[in-house]
Amino acid sequence: MWAKWRNRGALLFILFFLSVFPANAEDHSLPDGFWNRFSRLQTVLRQLPKIAFPETTAVYGQLNRPDVFFPFSGVYPRRDYLAYRFQPWSPSSDFVIGWSDPNEVKSIHGSYSHDGNIIIVNNGRLVLDSADFRLRGNIIILHNGSLVVRNSHLQILSQYIYQHAIVALDQATVLFDGARVSVNGRNWNASFTGQTRVTIRDTHFDDGITAALFNRAYVRIERSNPLEWILFDSVRVEVFRSHSHIFWFVFGDSSKAVLSFPRGQDIFHYSLSAEQPDVQGIGYTFQLDSTSSVYWGVILQEGSDVTVTDSYLRAAGIQILSGDTLEISGLVNGQYYEDFLAPISDRRFRLVRTKLETWNVYPWGAKYVELKNNIIGELGAAKDSRITLAGCLVDGSGGYVFTEDSTFSTFFLSSIFSHVIARDRSTQLHVYSSSLAGDVLATDASIMLLVHSETQQVPVAKDTALIVEMAVLPPKEARINALLPVYGSAAVWAGPYMPLALHHYRLDVGPGSDPSVWKTVAVSYGRGVRRGELAVWDTRGLEPGLYTLRLVLFLTPEDSLEAKRQVVLGPDVGTGLGEESGSLPRRFRLLPGYPNPFSEKTAIRFFLPVSMRISLRAYDLLGREVAVLAEGNFPAGAHQVPFHAERLPQGVYLIRLEGDGISAQVKVLHLNRQ
DSSP states (O other): OOEEEEETTEEEEEOOOBOOSOSSTTOOSOOTTHHHHHHHHHHHHTTSOOOOOOOOOGGGGGGOOTTOOOTTSOSSOOTTHHHHHTOOOOTTTSEEESSSSTTOEEEEEEEEEEESOEEEOTTOEEEEEEEEEEEESOEEEOTTOEEEEESOEEEEOOSSTTOSEEEEOTTOEEEEESOEEEOTTSOEEEEEOTTOEEEEESOEETTOEEEEEOTTOEEEEESOBOEEEEEOTTOEEEEESOEEEEEEEEEOTTOEEEEOOOOSSEEEEEEEOTTSTTEESOOOEEEEEEEEEEEEEEEEOTTOEEEEESOEESEEEEEEOSOSEEEEEOOBSSEEEEEEEOSOTTSEEEEEEEEEOOEEEEEBSOSEEEEESOEESEEEEBTTOEEEEESOEEOSTTOOEEEOTTOEEEEESOEEOSOEEEOTTOEEEEESOEEOSSOEEEOTTOEEEEESOEESSOOEEOTTOEEEEEEEEOOTTOBSSSEEEEEEEEEEEEOTTOOOOOOEEEEEEEESSSOSSOEEEEEEESSOEEEEEEEEEEOTTOOSEEEEEEEEEESSSSOEEEEEEEEEEBOSOOOSTTOOTTOOOSSOEEOOOBSSSBSSEEEEEEEESSOEEEEEEEEOTTSOEEEEEEEEEEOSEEEEEEEEOTTSOSEEEEEEEEETTEEEEEEEEEOOOO
16 A cells, blocks of 8 residues: 655655565565565655754864764764764754864863763863763764863763763873763763773773774773773773773674683783784784673674684674675574584684673674574664564673664564664564563654564654554454454654654454455544554454454554454354353363563453363463462353462463363463563
8 A cells, every 4th residue: 555654744655565464473474575665665764854953053064074983873984973963953052162262171060960962172171070960962072172070970861772972083082080970771882983092090880881992092991890892993902900891802804813712700811913823804902901800702794704712702793794695594692612603604703612692793784684593682783784583582682672874674573672772764674573671762763663563661752753553463262243352552653853643543354365345343543552452343244264354554644554464253152252241151261361471460361161160370481380370169151360470580481270170271471570
C-alpha cells in the first residue's frame, strides 16, 4: 500500500507496507521483495529536514571540520560532524570561551549549572577549581583551547547512554586532577584527536567514560578509574597505578600480531607497539604499570591478521568498513577456544588457549552484513550500512545496540538484552523480535518500527524521531460462535518536532491467507493501545478455518501502515477464551502467562472440563519448586491465578498444572524491573 507522510507542509511518499510478514514465528524467511520495499523508506529518510534552531553565530562555522572523529558514531571523518551532532545551537545558551577574546580565561568556583554546550576555541581556557559544575550538554575544545577540572565535581546530566560527550582536537589540552565525574548513571563519550594532550590524575569517573583516540593524541593516566580506551592511528597512552580499565587495540588492514595479554588482578607491566616482535602495521604505543582490574579487547578491521594466545580476552570487535556482502554466523559469547579460527572471510583472527567473553560487531560502511544465529554482546552500525540479524541474541555483555547516519537495520526473530538506540537518520525494523532490557530510544530524525515485537521498556522518541509499534496476538483457543478479544499494540511515539502522531487504527479480518475481501472488526480513534485489547472479534456465523487479521494504523486520516497475523478458527467446542457465560470447557488446558515476559506478576489461566483436585506450581530450570500457585479442589470451568515473582531472580520459570493424572506445562520469562 501507499503511505503518505506530511512533514510541516511537505508531502513525502513512503512506498512500503508491513502486510507481508509470516503468519507465525516458525516461518524464518524474509518475504519476497522485502528489501525493495524498505529501501524506498531509507531514501525518504534522507530527505527529512533537520530541526530548525535559532540563528547561530560565526563560531559554529569552526565546527565544520573534515578531520573530526567520534567513537561509536562510525570511526571515520565527516565534514560537518560536530555541527550535526551537537545541535541544538543557541547563542544565548551555549557557553563559548575564546571567541571574542582569543585569550579568554574563565574560572568557576562553587556551585554552577549550565544548560547548553561548552565550546572552547583559540587560546581560550576554562578552569573548574573546587567547583560543583552541572552541565546539560557537550564540551568541545578546538585549536589551543584547554579545560582544567581540579578538585571539582563535574556532573553531566545525560538522559540516556552516550547522550553527551567531550571532544578535543588540534592542540587542545585536557586536565582532570583530583576530580569526580558523574553522568547521571549513564556513560560519557569522548574523542581525542589531532595532537590533543590529556592528563587524568587522581580522578574517579562514577559512571565510566568511553574514549576513542586518533591521530597523535597523547593520554597519561595516574591513579584514576574507571576508563575505557580505544587506540587508533599513532596515539600514545601511558597508565600508572590505576584500576578498572579496558583497553581496545585496533588492527587495520595489513596489520599482523601475535599477542598474549597478562592475566590476573594486578598487572605490573605491559606494553604494545610495532617495535615488538610479532607486531606489525600499528602506529600506536601503549605502556601500563602497576594497575589492577585491567581488561583487554581487540578490534579487527578488514585485512588484519591477529592471533591471541593464552589470554583472557574481554571482547573482540569485528569492524566492517567496506565490502559488498559479508555473512557472519557461529559467534557465541563466553567461550574458551583451544584453537579457533573465526569464520570471517575478509580477516584472520585466531584464538589459542584463550577465553573470549564477548563478540561485538560494527558494520561501519559495508553495503550489506547478515548475522545469522550468533550470540554477541554489542551491535553498532553507521554510515550507509545495511544489516540484518536473523535468529541472533545481543546479550548486552559488550554494550548495547545502536544505529547511526543512514543505516538500515532489520532484526528478525532476534532478542536484545541491552539498550536499543537509533540516531541521526537511521532506520530500525524489528520483526518478531524482543528488547527485554534497557532503553528503547529514537533520536534526531531516526525511525523505529516494531512489528509483532516485544519491548520491556516503553519506547521514547526525541527530536524529529518516530517510533511505531504494531502487533496482533492471535486469540487463544480461537473458535467460531464466540466473542474473541484480540490483544496487541497500535501505538506511536513522536518526538516534539515530529508532526505525525497516531490518528486512529482499524482492525480488519478476511478469509484465507491472502484475503481479497476484508470486514472491519473495529475502529478506534485517539489514544493508542500498547499490550492491551485492540478489539473484540465476533466469530458468530463464521466457518472454521484460516483467517487473516489486519491491523491498519493511520498517522493521518489517509496515511497508514499495516501488519497482518493469521489465525485458525476451530469448531464451536467450548475450549477456552471467548466462551460465553455458562459454557464449560471440554478439555484440560493450561494457557501461557499474560503478560509474558513480565516484571512483577503474570496471570496464569487454566480450564477444567470437570471438577477435580489440581496442583499448580512454579519451578526454576533446575527443577526446584519456587511457588505453589494453587492447590485443592476446583470446579469445572475457567480459572485464573497470579504468579508473583517480585522476590525471585530473573529468568525462565516452568508453570506445571497437574490433576486427575493429567499434566500440562508452560514457560514464562521473569525480568527484573529496570
